[in-house]
Amino acid sequence: MRMRKKKHGAERIEACSELRIADASLMKDGFEGIFENNAPVHIEIGCGKGNFACGMAKKHPDVNFIAVERVSDVCCIALEKAKASADERERDNLRFLIGDAKILGENIKPHSLDCVYLNFSDPWPKKGHAKRRLTHRTFLELYKNLLKEDGLLRLKTDNVGLFDFSLEEFEAVGATVIWQTRDLHNSEKNDDNVMTEYEKNFSEKGFSICSAWVKFN
Numbered sequence: 638m639r640m641r642k643k644k645h646g647a648e649r650i651e652a653c654s655e656l657r658i659a660d661a662s663l664m665k666d667g668f669e670g671i672f673e674n675n676a677p678v679h680i681e682i683g684c685g686k687g688n689f690a691c692g693m694a695k696k697h698p699d700v701n702f703i704a705v706e707r708v709s710d711v712c713c714i715a716l717e718k719a720k721a722s723a724d725e726r727e728r729d730n731l732r733f734l735i736g737d738a739k740i741l742g743e744n745i746k747p748h749s750l751d752c753v754y755l756n757f758s759d760p761w762p763k764k765g766h767a768k769r770r771l772t773h774r775t776f777l778e779l780y781k782n783l784l785k786e787d788g789l790l791r792l793k794t795d796n797v798g799l800f801d802f803s804l805e806e807f808e809a810v811g812a813t814v815i816w817q818t819r820d821l822h823n824s825e826k827n828d829d830n831v832m833t834e835y836e837k838n839f840s841e842k843g844f845s846i847c848s849a850w851v852k853f854n
């Protein structure tokens with residue numbers, strides 16, 4: 638997501654410090670020090686402006702959510718949205734991490750996550766950029782190592798090319814697609830669906846949303 642440099646970005650992020658994991662290495666020993674409980678932890682990679690993370694944290698008070706975004710100005714918007722809606726959350730169960738997904742492997746305890754969400758990840762359509770796709774097998778190996786044995790990867794995208802590529806990559810790493818659709822909003826899972834900014838935008842333009850739920854064991 639490209640965005641004009643925000644004025645006072647650092648100060649605005651600092652003003653939301655209670656919602657931010659400022660140092661990724663704080664997760665190395667697990668999440669109890671961050672959330673002060675042992676509830677399941679779900680992580681969204683590439684959270685954009687934070688609609689999904691805020692919506693999920695409100696809807697599922699018994700789950701802790703971490704939203705990861707590598708562009709600090711984009712995460713600033715998500716942080717401010719989460720701060721403005723703090724009263725809507727039954728529990729203090731949402732945190733943001735500004736950083737690249739690549740750093741998660743060295744900062745999160747293996748097999749400690751219950752769910753990883755990839756929502757409308759950048760498709761990187763050029764063949765030579767395939768390794769940058771968040772469903773490339775190198776990233777899948779990372780998620781496999783971070784997820785608990787029965788953990789779940791949940792993917793949503795409007796991009797059929799990325800969806801097809803992802804299904805091939807799941808097969809290549811021996812992962813099992815336990816559920817999939819090419820029309821999420823007309824599927825049995827739609828009632829529980831929390832929309833992202835991109836999802837709202839694309840579905841309003843008439844695009845169908847593809848989704849897959851994947852297990853690694």
Ligand SMILES: C[S@@+](CC[C@H](N)C(=O)[O-])C[C@H]1O[C@@H](n2cnc3c(N)ncnc32)[C@H](O)[C@@H]1O
Nearest residue numbers: 638683684685706707737738756757833834835
């Ligand atoms: C197309 S946007 C989708 C945003 C949001 N998930 C949505 O559905 O509205 C993809 C987002 O993922 C972020 N992103 C891409 N690669 C990433 C990575 N390796 N680590 C963390 N964030 C990443 C981008 O900065 C961007 O904000």
